[in-house]
Amino acid sequence: MITLKNIEKVYQTKTIETVALHNVNLHIPKGEFVSVMGPSGCGKSTLLNIMGLLDEPTNGIVEIDGQPISRYRDKELAHIRNQKIGFVFQSYHLINDLSVLDNVELPLLYRSGTSAAETRHLALTALEKVGLSARTKHYPTQLSGGQRQRVAIARALIGQPELILADEPTGNLDSVMGEEIMNILLTLNRQDGTTIVMVTHDENMAQKTERLIRFFDGQQVSDAKTTAYDYQKV
Amino acid sequence: MIRHLFKLIWNRKRSNFLLITEIFFCFLVLFAVLSLIVYNVRNYYKPLGFEHENVWMLTMRPDTDSTALNRQTLEQIMQRAKGFQEVESVALTNSNAPFAFSQMNNELSYGEKKMMANEYLVQDDFDKVMRMQVSHGRWFGQQDNASHHYPIVINRALQQKLFEGEDPLGKLIPRNDSSSYQVVGVVEHYRPSSEYTAEEPGFFNRIHLPKNENEFYGELLLRVKPGMGVEFEEKMVKELSGISKGWTMEVATLEKMRQNKAKMAKVPMIALTIICGFLILNVALGLFGVLWYNISRRNSEIGLRRAVGAASSQVYRQFIGEVLVLATFGLVLGVAFAIQFPLLQVFEVESVVYFIALGIAVGLIYLLAIGCAFYPSRQAAAIHPAMALHEE
Numbered sequence: 001m002i003t004l005k006n007i008e009k010v011y012q013t014k015t016i017e018t019v020a021l022h023n024v025n026l027h028i029p030k031g032e033f034v035s036v037m038g039p040s041g042c043g044k045s046t047l048l049n050i051m052g053l054l055d056e057p058t059n060g061i062v063e064i065d066g067q068p069i070s071r072y073r074d075k076e077l078a079h080i081r082n083q084k085i086g087f088v089f090q091s092y093h094l095i096n097d098l099s100v101l102d103n104v105e106l107p108l109l110y111r112s113g114t115s116a117a118e119t120r121h122l123a124l125t126a127l128e129k130v131g132l133s134a135r136t137k138h139y140p141t142q143l144s145g146g147q148r149q150r151v152a153i154a155r156a157l158i159g160q161p162e163l164i165l166a167d168e169p170t171g172n173l174d175s176v177m178g179e180e181i182m183n184i185l186l187t188l189n190r191q192d193g194t195t196i197v198m199v200t201h202d203e204n205m206a207q208k209t210e211r212l213i214r215f216f217d218g219q220q221v222s223d224a225k226t227t228a229y230d231y232q233k234v
Numbered sequence: 235m236i237r238h239l240f241k242l243i244w245n246r247k248r249s250n251f252l253l254i255t256e257i258f259f260c261f262l263v264l265f266a267v268l269s270l271i272v273y274n275v276r277n278y279y280k281p282l283g284f285e286h287e288n289v290w291m292l293t294m295r296p297d298t299d300s301t302a303l304n305r306q307t308l309e310q311i312m313q314r315a316k317g318f319q320e321v322e323s324v325a326l327t328n329s330n331a332p333f334a335f336s337q338m339n340n341e342l343s344y345g346e347k348k349m350m351a352n353e354y355l356v357q358d359d360f361d362k363v364m365r366m367q368v369s370h371g372r373w374f375g376q377q378d379n380a381s382h383h384y385p386i387v388i389n390r391a392l393q394q395k396l397f398e399g400e401d402p403l404g405k406l407i408p409r410n411d412s413s414s415y416q417v418v419g420v421v422e423h424y425r426p427s428s429e430y431t432a433e434e435p436g437f438f439n440r441i442h443l444p445k446n447e448n449e450f451y452g453e454l455l456l457r458v459k460p461g462m463g464v465e466f467e468e469k470m471v472k473e474l475s476g477i478s479k480g481w482t483m484e485v486a487t488l489e490k491m492r493q494n495k496a497k498m499a500k501v502p503m504i505a506l507t508i509i510c511g512f513l514i515l516n517v518a519l520g521l522f523g524v525l526w527y528n529i530s531r532r533n534s535e536i537g538l539r540r541a542v543g544a545a546s547s548q549v550y551r552q553f554i555g556e557v558l559v560l561a562t563f564g565l566v567l568g569v570a571f572a573i574q575f576p577l578l579q580v581f582e583v584e585s586v587v588y589f590i591a592l593g594i595a596v597g598l599i600y601l602l603a604i605g606c607a608f609y610p611s612r613q614a615a616a617i618h619p620a621m622a623l624h625e626e
Contacts (some may be wrong), residue, residue: 078546104544
């Protein structure tokens with residue numbers, strides 16, 4: 001699904017050079033649920049941005065479905081993000097002036113050939129999947145944190161992406177809400193075969209995924225299958 | 235996407251209220267000033283109905299009250315003026331000659347209809363001096379000497395209002411005394427007031443010196459040959475002053491008088507345009523500032539849109555689109571107000587003037603909105619999505 005080869009990311013100002021990622025090599029096959037852990041500032045989010053084509057590596061190659069994306073221009077990258085990738089953020093990134101339904105429909109606004117009726121149908125289906133079909137007309141400010149994150153997941157789902165990148169999706173939630181969100185992600189992975197890469201600080205959540213990659217100071221320090229994953233029940 | 239933009243702006247109507255109000259007022263001011271400009275420009279391109287080039291107006295003020303003596307001198311002056319080789323034709327008129335700062339009007343009635351119309355007293359050769367064309371009927375002539383009625387030539391505007399579909403020729407219009415005016419001709423246009431003034435109903439009344447024995451006319455129009463200048467003016471005034479000792483004489487070209495009249499229309503137009511320009515500049519700066527601020531507040535939303543598949547060009551178009559939608563809200567209110575002017579026929583101005591002004595004002599507001607949104611939108615499109623998402 002996605003392969004990173006010798007990825008290096010350096011942030012450079014006039015005076016300081018900060019290495020965010022150094023020599024990262026990863027292959028994430030289709031259908032895998034991977035968690036990424038590490039202390040703050042170790043490069044987890046940078047890794048996710050590069051995987052999500054929101055940022056470019058300073059050096060190295062990113063391949064999606066075997067195709068290197070370095071030759072793609074802004075418009076083509078946007079198209080790939082729209083077609084293949086869904087994002088879930090720690091702070092939800094919902095637009096407060098749009099209803100739940102409109103927020104969920106957002107990715108399809110940038111996809112040509114989808115009618116308004118079809119968009120509506122897909123949005124309702126996505127909301128049903130996350131258990132929020134009763135809240136379509138609500139606004140984000142009228143929802144709890146867990147509900148907001150479920151809206152964000154529905155938004156990530158609507159385009160039926162092959163890959164979901166989740167940046168600390170349970171980071172702002174209490175443990176019960178966190179569990180709920182995690183269960184939704186696990187269901188998506190197991191039932192729909194969606195590839196998920198999740199950045200988390202929570203060891204328990206990470207252990208529920210199939211594979212755990214640890215980062216430290218911009219370098220990949222471990223990459224192993226978890227033991228608990230096979231026995232998890234959703 | 236358009237539906238999405240309308241929804242977004244509508245849902246943000248509270249925070250956008252001031253911007254919409256600003257656009258609404260800006261549109262109204264622009265509409266008012268443009269209506270004035272369109273009105274004047276349209277009038278400017280309409281025919282005047284006469285040729286004022288190479289026409290001079292000699293204004294004469296006698297030093298005595300003796301009408302008989304003054305009339306005798308006036309006839310001598312006219313005789314001499316006609317005698318100059320440089321002069322093609324002359325005609326007496328009253329003080330409301332073309333481009334003069336004077337007006338005279340009279341109430342006319344025909345059947346049930348009554349209306350005010352400008353009255354122009356002119357001699358028979360006035361049509362030659364001003365090179366006017368009669369489109370229907372005839373101009374004044376010797377055949378009118380024996381008429382029992384007062385012959386008049388009317389303009390088309392008067393014909394349409396007083397006689398509507400009827401042929402006006404030969405029609406009698408009662409005067410204040412027991413006599414009547416009789417229509418002998420119609421001219422298509424006559425706009426002596428100014429190039430920027432609309433045509434008003436008017437009629438020419440004949441000056442026939444033998445008949446108007448007790449009247450004195452102090453304005454003489456002369457059509458001179460092309461190229462006549464100050465030299466001839468001095469020579470003419472000197473000779474005519476020799477005939478009319480003690481009279482005050484003043485010569486002005488109709489071109490100069492036209493320019494003076496034009497200034498009166500242009501000055502308020504220019505002043506209002508400048509004031510309007512400053513107002514628009516203020517609105518533009520305000521709009522630019524607010525848009526800039528709004529966009530900087532929406533970094534996270536921009537990042538999100540990029541993440542879900544918007545290319546930077548789509549973000550650019552979205553912000554331009556939002557401003558256009560915002561302008562549309564202001565304009566819908568403004569147009570709803572402005573459309574009342576043509577519907578209610580305010581100020582008796584042709585509806586087309588308002589419609590043209592409305593169209594230009596709408597176009598200018600959209601241009602202004604695009605102009606103000608251009609740079610902030612470009613900045614929004616240039617925002618790095620990863621950075622924007624990180625800012626939340």
